[in-house]
Amino acid sequence: MKRKTVRRRSAFERITxxxxxxxxxxxxxxxxxxxxRGLPYMSQVITSPEVRFATGLSLMTAFISTAICLLLGxxxxxxxxxxxMRFHRVLTVVMELPLSIPNVMLGLSLLLMFASMPGKFLSxxxxxxxxxxxxxxLAQLLVNMPFLIRITRTSFMNLDPRLETIAxxxxxxxxxxxxxxxxxxAKNGVIGGAIVAWSRALGEFxxxxxxxxxxxxxxxxxxxxxxxxxxxGDIGPAMACAMIILLISGLSLVISGxxxxxxxxGGGERQ
Amino acid sequence: xxxxxxxxxxxxxxxxxxxxxxIPRGEIFGIMGHTGAGKSVLLESLAGFYENHxxxxxxxxxxxxxxxLQKRRIGFVYQDYxxxxxxxxxxxxxxxxxxxxxxxxxxxxxxxxxxEKLNISHLRDRMPATLSGGERQRTAxxxxxxxxxxILFMDExxxxxxxxxxxxxxxxxxxxxxxxxxTVVFVxxxxxxxxMLADRAAVVLDGRLRTITDNSGCFGTEDxxxxxxxxxxRTL
Ligand SMILES: Nc1ncnc2c1ncn2[C@@H]1O[C@H](COP(=O)(O)OP(=O)(O)O)[C@@H](O)[C@H]1O
Ligand SMILES: [Mg+2]
Numbered sequence: 001m002k003r004k005t006v007r008r009r010s011a012f013e014r015i016t017x018x019x020x021x022x023x024x025x026x027x028x029x030x031x032x033x034x035x036x037r038g039l040p041y042m043s044q045v046i047t048s049p050e051v052r053f054a055t056g057l058s059l060m061t062a063f064i065s066t067a068i069c070l071l072l073g074x075x076x077x078x079x080x081x082x083x084x085m086r087f088h089r090v091l092t093v094v095m096e097l098p099l100s101i102p103n104v105m106l107g108l109s110l111l112l113m114f115a116s117m118p119g120k121f122l123s124x125x126x127x128x129x130x131x132x133x134x135x136x137x138l139a140q141l142l143v144n145m146p147f148l149i150r151i152t153r154t155s156f157m158n159l160d161p162r163l164e165t166i167a168x169x170x171x172x173x174x175x176x177x178x179x180x181x182x183x184x185x186a187k188n189g190v191i192g193g194a195i196v197a198w199s200r201a202l203g204e205f206x207x208x209x210x211x212x213x214x215x216x217x218x219x220x221x222x223x224x225x226x227x228x229x230x231x232x233g234d235i236g237p238a239m240a241c242a243m244i245i246l247l248i249s250g251l252s253l254v255i256s257g258x259x260x261x262x263x264x265x266g267g268g269e270r271q
Numbered sequence: 272x273x274x275x276x277x278x279x280x281x282x283x284x285x286x287x288x289x290x291x292x293x294i295p296r297g298e299i300f301g302i303m304g305h306t307g308a309g310k311s312v313l314l315e316s317l318a319g320f321y322e323n324h325x326x327x328x329x330x331x332x333x334x335x336x337x338x339x340l341q342k343r344r345i346g347f348v349y350q351d352y353x354x355x356x357x358x359x360x361x362x363x364x365x366x367x368x369x370x371x372x373x374x375x376x377x378x379x380x381x382x383x384x385x386x387e388k389l390n391i392s393h394l395r396d397r398m399p400a401t402l403s404g405g406e407r408q409r410t411a412x413x414x415x416x417x418x419x420x421x422i423l424f425m426d427e428x429x430x431x432x433x434x435x436x437x438x439x440x441x442x443x444x445x446x447x448x449x450x451x452x453x454t455v456v457f458v459x460x461x462x463x464x465x466x467m468l469a470d471r472a473a474v475v476l477d478g479r480l481r482t483i484t485d486n487s488g489c490f491g492t493e494d495x496x497x498x499x500x501x502x503x504x505r506t507l
Contacts, residue, residue: 162353165320168340169347170367170418180366184357263400264357 034246038239045240053217055223055244061221062201063132065140066194069148074190077152078178082164092153098146106142107210110135135212136219140201147200151193155186185264192259199252203245272296272318273422273454278326280316287312290326290480292418292473296421299448299455301469303462309456309478311350311426317456318345318424330422343422346415350426350458352407354399360410361386363396367418385413389443399477403430408440416447425457429464441467 009017062067079085080092098106113119114130122128129135159182167177183190205223212219214228222241229238275292287309294300294317304310315321319328319335328335330343355363361382368378386392389409399407399462408428415423428444429437448455459465465472465486474482 160353162349163355165340166347166349166353166414167344167355167366167370169318169343169345170414171341171370172366173341176370 031246034239034242038243039233041236041239042243045236046202046244048237048240049066050217050220050225051237051240051244053239054220054222057133057136057220060204061136061140062198065137065144065171065201066148066198068137069140069145069197070190070194073145074152075157077149078182080149080153081156082178082182095149096146098142101149103143103204103206104210107139107207110139110142110207110211129211130147131212131215131219133212133219136208136221139207139211140204142215143204143207144197144201148193148197151197152186152190155189155193156182158189161183188259188262190266192256195259196254199249202248272329272331273456274329274332275317276327276329278316278328280312280321280324280326281361282312284320285309285312285478287316287478290316292317292480294453294456294471295453296331297452298470299445299468300457301465301472302456302475303460303465303472304475306460308475310475312478313475313480314424314456314458315427318347318422319343343359343432344418344420346418346420346423348411348415348423348425348428350428350430352399352403354407354411354414356399358399359428360391360397360399360402361469363399363410364413364417367414371418382413388447389413389416396498401424402459405440408432416451419451420453422454422456425455427458427460430460437464444468 028119076095078254080088080095111130114123114128123130128136163181163185164177167181168174172180202221203223204221205227208221208224209227214220214224216247220228222245225241226238226245229235230236273292273294275290278287278290279289279454285433290313298397302310302313316324317328319338321341322336330338335343355366358366364382364385368381373381381429382395383392386395389412391406391409391413392409394402394406399410402410408431412425412428429440432440441464444455444457447453456466457464469486471486472484473480474484
């Protein structure tokens with residue numbers, strides 16, 4: 001892809017480069033303040049029970065919600081792309097709608113849903129989501145499921161369907177074809193997507209706040225902890241949590257980028 | 272026997288129209304035509320890959336739509352071979368055997384046997400991306416043949432090959448056909464492929480089947496360059 005240019009950059013090209021530099025500088029400056037302000041607090045606060053609790057809770061809920069997303073989202077994406085399911089266009093829109101809805105609103109909808117009669121019935125029988133940890137997972141699910149379905153659906157759509165046809169002529173049923181042909185080929189895209197989904201879940205705030213509130217040491221995820229501590233003027237723990245999120249997000253991005261760029265053939269291209 | 276009755280299928284702007292065709296068991300049948308004429312669509316239709324068609328295809332008087340893809344006993348070799356890119360050559364070839372619950376020992380044996388026959392034994396541990404065109408093709412052929420299909424479909428199997436390899440492959444296909452007794456349906460641009468290999472051939476033009484010719488005497492007497500316009504006139 002790289003191209004050596006001897007000629008001078010045109011005015012247009014110089015403007016695009018300037019735009020790129022401006023954006024990068026803006027983002028880098030904003031984030032570096034977290035690092036600059038956060039570093040001094042790290043050693044003293046990182047071991048505090050509150051930060052440890054928030055980190056543990058975030059990691060755990062994000063892990064669980066991502067696992068559920070994969071478990072439901074992959075079959076759903078298959079149904080949308082490979083079966084002649086009725087209304088699949090409408091259903092695709094419904095499933096991906098939350099992508100363009102603010103998280104606060106998604107949390108609000110969950111709150112309203114579980115405050116309604118059927119929701120009250122569920123919580124009366126011990127299945128309660130509001131103001132507890134299960135609710136955090138549910139909020140992350142609602143935010144991330146559409147994201148993962150979109151990624152997985154795109155990965156499946158980019159596969160060559162003729163390979164599946166061939167697999168079937170060779171005797172593979174639809175599940176074997178899915179498991180042995182489609183999934184290995186879409187693997188990198190799906191894993192990359194799942195890692196991003198996991199890090200998004202880790203930083204989810206709006207829906208979580210709306211649905212389970214912000215209770216110290218109870219529903220205190222990393223972003224919630226930032227919010228609570230900033231509200232009370234405890235800048236130390238807030239900065240520590242911010243640093244942790246930044247670290248995990250950056251790492252996830254790098255790892256998912258690695259998966260996304262990996263070819264499926266396991267070897268160099270030749271021809 | 273393959274029988275196609277009043278078959279039409281529409282794909283975007285393209286329509287394969289009103290095809291009637293009968294290919295007896297054990298025949299080698301060639302399909303010719305210009306690029307974009309609908310040869311590949313016809314070949315895939317004969318294999319029953321399209322669901323939204325009119326008319327019907329029968330294998331031995333069984334409507335094809337009633338036989339699941341897995342039970343049709345067909346081998347299909349695409350023009351670009353469509354190997355499973357994440358599997359070694361050997362795993363590509365053994366895939367069908369695995370799906371048909373063939374035991375490990377027999378699987379190995381049949382795989383080795385077909386690789387030997389197609390001269391690709393030395394490639395068994397290579398990934399498809401590292402193979403040359405001819406090697407890919409022989410792998411795809413091996414993958415289809417290892418299940419001993421009753422019908423072998425090949426889309427332009429010789430187009431990407433140099434003249435020498437092409438000659439060898441034609442001989443090989445003929446030999447395999449004689450051994451397995453399978454029906455072979457293949458697509459080609461080249462009259463020579465038809466002459467050397469096919470028992471009969473059809474010409475597809477703009478989505479219609481125009482001519483079915485017996486190989487004996489049709490192409491041989493005419494100048495090859497002129498053969499195709501001439502055949503266009505001889506509508507079935
Ligand atoms: N799935 C499809 N959707 C839309 N158009 C298609 C599809 N498959 C083939 N076509 C069109 O049908 C025509 C015939 O294609 P094909 O049979 O592949 O031609 P060829 O004779 O070169 O093999 C082409 O114009 C092609 O663009
Ligand atoms: Mg073609």
